Amino acid sequence: MAVETDDPVREGLVARPSLFRLADIFVRYGNITLGGGSATVAVLRREILDRRKWIGEDEFTVCFATARLTPGTNLLAFCTGVGWITRGLPGAVVALLAGSIPCAAMVVLATALFSIWQHVGWAQAAIHGAVAAAVAVTVKTCWTIAHPYVRPGTRLRVAVIAGAAFLLNVLIGLSPVEVLLLAAGVGIFIPTVRA
Amino acid sequence: MSFLELYLLLLKGTATAFAGLASLPVIQDALVTHRHVLTAEQLNEAVVITRSTPGPVGLWVVSAGYFAAGVSGAIAGWLAMITPALLVIPTVHFAGRRMKHPRVRAILETVVIASAGLLLAAAIPLGREALTDPVTIAIGVAGLVLLLTTKIEVAWIILGAAIVAMGADTVGLLYYLT
Structure with a gap:
């Protein structure tokens, strides 16, 4: 059901989630993924955009891009941005807390038990296997993030931008934030594409 | 070291870094080299622990905080980790209301697509390790x-x-x- 709103960002989207639902999704999907923040963003994207339509494609782009350019942990900035767009300041705070408290608690527990479990072979093997799968998750996430922008007439553009970012980071050694600022600069000048 | 002092030292690292482990040199300098509340070994262990647990790599400051001052240190680390995320609110608000503008859209989309390329680059060291x-x-x-x-x-x-x-x-x- 589309929502009538004078907010251009919320135009045409489904109803906003309650704070409880927002917390529920960020607790369940914002804390569990191995393989770094972007892999978690890919999982969250499926839940809040593809399945529940709490945000649209444009809002995902805004949250993801601005989160990548925010200092600190990008995933938490993304959660905060989604919370802000869907439920304002209370939503931002709830999403930030829900996306950070459970995993922080797990880290405290793991730190407290570190001296014990670092010598447990099966636990180390399980972690090693999970991290191997996380490599696959990371590679798949590249496609998850890029494919919404692959439209008729933009395939070459997407390939060139993503390829250039990869090469600038791997071969030239530019830091991620330098690459992203450069990308923003390129975005100012490249010809625009109709949505 | 007081709770506030530890929080501010960790925040100095998290608020000036744009990737999970980029805050490491600043925090290492503050807590290991100057304040001696953390050993270099504990710092390395904090990184290993957070790479082996679910969630973002930036969680390593929570582990470092715990090593430095127990549960209250972990809370200081958690606060230092989440505080910079609030900076996204004004930028999301500003950019979100201008998303219909083709130029704003082009800038944000270019950043997202570049992020995908960077993520592929990040998979290389992760793959070597795993x-x-x-x-x-x-x-x-x-x-x-x-x-x-x-x-x-x-x-x-x-x-x-x-x-x-x-x-x-x-x-x-x-x-x-x-």
Whole structure:
């Protein structure tokens, strides 16, 4: 059901989630993924955009891009941005807390038990296997993030931008934030594409 | 060291870094070299722990805080980790209301697409670290095939990979442990 709103960002989207639902999704999907923040963003994207339509494609782009350019942990900035767009300041705070408290608690527990479990072979093997799968998750996430922008007439553009970012980071050694600022600069000048 | 002082020192690292471990040099300098509330070994362990647990790599400051001052230190680390995220609110608000503008859209989309390229770059060191023998390489390849061709939840694939690795370890197939 589309929502009538004078907010251009919320135009045409489904109803906003309650704070409880927002917390529920960020607790369940914002804390569990191995393989770094972007892999978690890919999982969250499926839940809040593809399945529940709490945000649209444009809002995902805004949250993801601005989160990548925010200092600190990008995933938490993304959660905060989604919370802000869907439920304002209370939503931002709830999403930030829900996306950070459970995993922080797990880290405290793991730190407290570190001296014990670092010598447990099966636990180390399980972690090693999970991290191997996380490599696959990371590679798949590249496609998850890029494919919404692959439209008729933009395939070459997407390939060139993503390829250039990869090469600038791997071969030239530019830091991620330098690459992203450069990308923003390129975005100012490249010809625009109709949505 | 007081709670506030530890929080501010950790915040100095998190608020000036744009990637999970980029805050490490600043915090290392403050807590290991100057304040001596953390050892270099504990710092390394904090990184190892957070790479082995779910959630973002930036969680390492929580672990470092715990090593420095117990549970209150972990809370200081958690606060230092989440505080910079609030900076996204004005930028999301500003950019979101201008998203219909083709130029704003082009800038943000270019940043997102570049992020995908950077993520592929990030997979290289992760792969070097994780894909160390035939079993883990097979897990990585099988995981990617399943992710690309099925709709199986990521969590199930990671859990399955952990179980396969445990099984392989039991029969002596994981070389890295021996």
